[in-house]
Amino acid sequence: MSALAELKKRLAAIADLDAAGAVLGWDQETYMPPGAIEARAAQLTTLARLSHEEFIEERMGLLLQETAAELADAPYESDDASLLRVTTRDYERATKIPAELVARIARATSLGQQAWQKARQASDFADFSHHLEEIIELAREKAEALGYDDRIYDPLLTEFEPGMSTALLEEVFADLRDELVPIVEALSSADGGAPAQNMPPPLDRRYGEQAQWDFGIGVMKDFGFDFDRGRQDRSAHPFTTAFAASDVRVTTRIDEGFLPAGLFGTLHECGHGLYEQGVASELGRTPLAGGASLGVHESQSRLWEILVGRSRAFWGHYYPLLRQAFPGKLGDVDVDAFYAAANAVCPSLIRVEADEVTYNLHIMLRFELEKALLEERLAVCDLPDAWNAAMESYLGIVPDNDADGVLQDIHWSMGAIGYFPTYTLGTLMSAQIFARIGEDIPELQEHIGAGEFTHLLAWLQDNIYRHGRKFTANELLDRMGCGELSAEPWLAYIRRKYGELGGVGL
Amino acid sequence: MSALAELKKRLAAIADLDAAGAVLGWDQETYMPPGAIEARAAQLTTLARLSHEEFIEERMGLLLQETAAELADAPYESDDASLLRVTTRDYERATKIPAELVARIARATSLGQQAWQKARQASDFADFSHHLEEIIELAREKAEALGYDDRIYDPLLTEFEPGMSTALLEEVFADLRDELVPIVEALSSADGGAPAQNMPPPLDRRYGEQAQWDFGIGVMKDFGFDFDRGRQDRSAHPFTTAFAASDVRVTTRIDEGFLPAGLFGTLHECGHGLYEQGVASELGRTPLAGGASLGVHESQSRLWEILVGRSRAFWGHYYPLLRQAFPGKLGDVDVDAFYAAANAVCPSLIRVEADEVTYNLHIMLRFELEKALLEERLAVCDLPDAWNAAMESYLGIVPDNDADGVLQDIHWSMGAIGYFPTYTLGTLMSAQIFARIGEDIPELQEHIGAGEFTHLLAWLQDNIYRHGRKFTANELLDRMGCGELSAEPWLAYIRRKYGELGGVGL
DSSP states (O other): OOHHHHHHHHHHHHHHHHHHHHHHHHHHHHTOOGGGHHHHHHHHHHHHHHHHHHHTOHHHHHHHHHHHHHTTTSOTTSHHHHHHHHHHHHHHHHHHSOHHHHHHHHHHHHHHHHHHHHHHHHTOTHHHHHHHHHHHHHHHHHHHHHOOSSOTTHHHHHHHSTTOOHHHHHHHHHHHHHHHHHHHHHHHHHTTTOOTTSOOTTTTSOOOHHHHHHHHHHHHHHHTOOTTSEEEEEOSSOOEEEEETTEEEEEEOOOTTOHHHHHHHHHHHHHHHHHHHTSOGGGTTSTTSSOSOHHHHHHHHHIIIIIITTSHHHHHHHHHHHHHHSTTTSTTOOHHHHHHHHTOOOOOSOGGGOOTTTHHHHHHHHHHHHHHHHTTSSOGGGHHHHHHHHHHHHHSOOOSSSTTTTTSOSGGGGTOTTOTHHHHHHHHHHHHHHHHHHHHOTTHHHHHHTTOOHHHHHHHHHHTGGGTTSSOHHHHHHHHTOOSOOSHHHHHHHHHHHHHTTOTTO | OOHHHHHHHHHHHHHHHHHHHHHHHHHHHHTOOGGGHHHHHHHHHHHHHHHHHHHTOHHHHHHHHHHHHHTTTSOTTSHHHHHHHHHHHHHHHHHHSOHHHHHHHHHHHHHHHHHHHHHHHHTOTHHHHHHHHHHHHHHHHHHHHHOOSSOTTHHHHHHHSTTOOHHHHHHHHHHHHHHHHHHHHHHHHHTTTOOTTSOOTTTTSOOOHHHHHHHHHHHHHHHTOOTTSEEEEEOSSOOEEEEETTEEEEEEOOOTTOHHHHHHHHHHHHHHHHHHHHSOGGGTTSTTSSOSOHHHHHHHHHIIIIIITTSHHHHHHHHHHHHHHSTTTSTTOOHHHHHHHHTOOOOOSOGGGOOTTTHHHHHHHHHHHHHHHHTTSSOGGGHHHHHHHHHHHHHSOOOSSSTTTTTSOSGGGGTOTTOTHHHHHHHHHHHHHHHHHHHHOTTHHHHHHTTOOHHHHHHHHHHTGGGTTSSOHHHHHHHHTOOSOOSHHHHHHHHHHHHHTTOTTO
16 A cells, blocks of 8 residues: 555544544534533543544654655645645644643633633633633643744644734734724714614514524525535534535524524525535545635635625525515515615624624734733733723724623633634635636626526635635635735725715715 | 553543444434435444454453453442443454454445345345345354354344343243234234224324424423433434433434324333433443343333333323324324224234234244244245245235335344344333332332323333443343243233233133
8 A cells, every 4th residue: 555545544534533523513512412511522532532643643644754755746736745735734733732731721721611601601800810821821832832933823823724924914904904993983973873782673673483594595505505415403603514525514593583693694604514515525534625724714604694695786686585585574674775784884892793894803803912912912810901992992892891892702711812813814815705706707796686606606616615625725815816815805895885885985 | 540440441432432423323314414425434434443443452351351350359230340241241242253254244234235225125035135145144154253052043142132042032932922823813803804004093194293293202201201311303214322321312203194103103212212311320431331232122112112102091191182282183082992093903014013912923033034044944045935934824914025025124134133033022021021010119000190100210220221231131130020031921911901902812
């Protein structure tokens, strides 16, 4: 057997273990009875341990070396060369972190999540503070173990976004922030500055659960989600997971009193799901199965949810169908009023409830703060004050309590430092990619206005989805002819869209 | 670390792998999209392979020897001594069968199942014949590898029913058959010999799916099934699986045109589920978690489904509730008429649709035939004729085609030789156990008639469920004071029940 063949065989078994872990994770969030939580934790721990042990075996390192010799002449973009490149990257990461550090992180974040839940309920940051101190210290240790040339944030960021750098993010985000703060101010005054908690009518009405579900499934089918190779279920926190390109699970949460949760949440997860279903079957059971990075994944959920699903063209086609789905509910609301309501901009306290414009300010704030913590420019005990000051500066509002402020997200308690910026990266890339598609498919808006998505999906499959993890985000942008990462296409899209919606001074 | 501690640690990881495989198996039958079948097969194969490899490691054999020394003075019935005893039994089985034989069996049964499905659809035994020949030959090889003192059937039987012997089964089944054939004749003439395909009224009416589901869930809750530690879902072929005592999944199949399928199927699987939920938590993540044997498991599904759920006392309480569940549907049918319909006896061709009386004749026929194949007293090519002759002799009817005859069951195509008798073993044990409970709980029938099952469940938990796999069926019967395995208690129950129902000559 060649080294490559043995490598693939071992990687296939590891992929199967990881897929099994993903099935157990999906089940935990969808169907698992509450009493099973302890048994399930043990099962997931064992699967993760075995997968890790199989991956960091010495034999794996040898096989990677021998495969490198076998593939010396393989083209960079070939499946085999990409498999070797990405697996070597993963292997180096996995073997650089000592097992005892992995164990300490697992323990600290397990306790940290419990403490965070209690602290958020009590809205008391102090109870969580020393857990977060330990988590930040462990993240620093992890970054040192992984090593870096420039910034300590780099090796944490690249766990989620391979090939990205802190310096590039700072440059792009600085451009974005300078332009975005005045845009938010203009739009908020334009739409009257309605309090964030109040949905603009008619979104504040009650919409039946089954009709919401059916409408969402209908749009998913139109988008091209293949229900022979995937399904949708309900969960408290919507997510997408894939056990193979032929087995992609999306979840949604329907709230009868809040139409956008189910409606746009479904389209968002569908975007993630389309990506996973589009990975070439030849990459199955290898480390190349799945999305290129969190940022690229998010670019696809945002593209389908927002650039398609919150567009005027989309609602030109779907609003009559939405009216039919909810008889008598929307008779007094015309499509333009509905479209405006679905795109209302208003600074608010909670990231996951934010509109597409203010959302990025929530992200940049978190990026700045976690970077400051990691670089020891900010102490954990000063974090709540720093949070509130940044909210005032970025969004012009300040939370009354820590539950609606610094304690709102689970990420830090899980040790996910370097994760937040991928949300905004995805937003920016979605606009870069969408603008590029518009050049190749000049009739794109007409297609969307006719509920016709086959060309769009085919373009994305061909340029992004089928490649799986073969290329980094930067490589993909380059291959697509999008140029380097940039905030400009997204800002241009926002100015155009909200200008048409009556925004003042755009 | 003591040898016992290391043994437990290794067994816990294996239990987690097996539980993960069970989750994937459950998902496959309940929610998995059809396109995922190939990916899922690979995942399940990897999990099974890793579990097997971890179990048959040399280190495991050493640990078992060292643990035996450590536990020399441990009482037979202690958890630790039982763990050692049962694990040693499993280890010896697992290590006696060469890996290449395991692989040949896996291949032959995989192809065999596909061939069986096609053959059954075409009702053509010839297409399946040479597959079955190979499967029987491999079963013989497996039996030789496992070794036996008396009969070649023994080591296959004990895979499913540890501690049981072919000779004992033959003795008990011979008693049963001699008495059962005339009983069936008497009952069939008594109820007019209605054709098997026609359900007796009112079971032939249509019953709404949701109301059937809700009624079943209500009875499950009354029985004591804990929905915090388990759930029910839908599947084409109802089954029960457990990932832990705190995570027990039962499934059911609701047919609006055939009430008994959902109704009694739900109670049957609930019985399996109560057993799994009752296993002591200390046995979790060890080979002792789960039921003692297939026979003992079946005794519990039959006890709850039939001895409780098809009894006159049960329907005295639940018939008014069933009427409420289906308004206007059963107004013209009194409880005695419903009870008689739910217990109608009639020889029929298909095992899984048979009533409780004729069911055992279906099993004994299969036991005789598979034994004859294995002992080379019957050639596979002669099996269809032998099947039909046995049907005539046991049940007085002969199928028109092989699909309704020798091809109806999946078991042989899966290589499950020695499995069938556990169904009748379960039936016989259920009556032995139920009679014994009647001595300890004289008010048992009154409890059932009041929809009150806490005493019954507590007795079963204390005497059977909590022990998991610690004891064999024979050991459990002995500990409960049931005496040896015997057909008499079941025959007495049948004579009493059907005598009261107007059976002639009982």
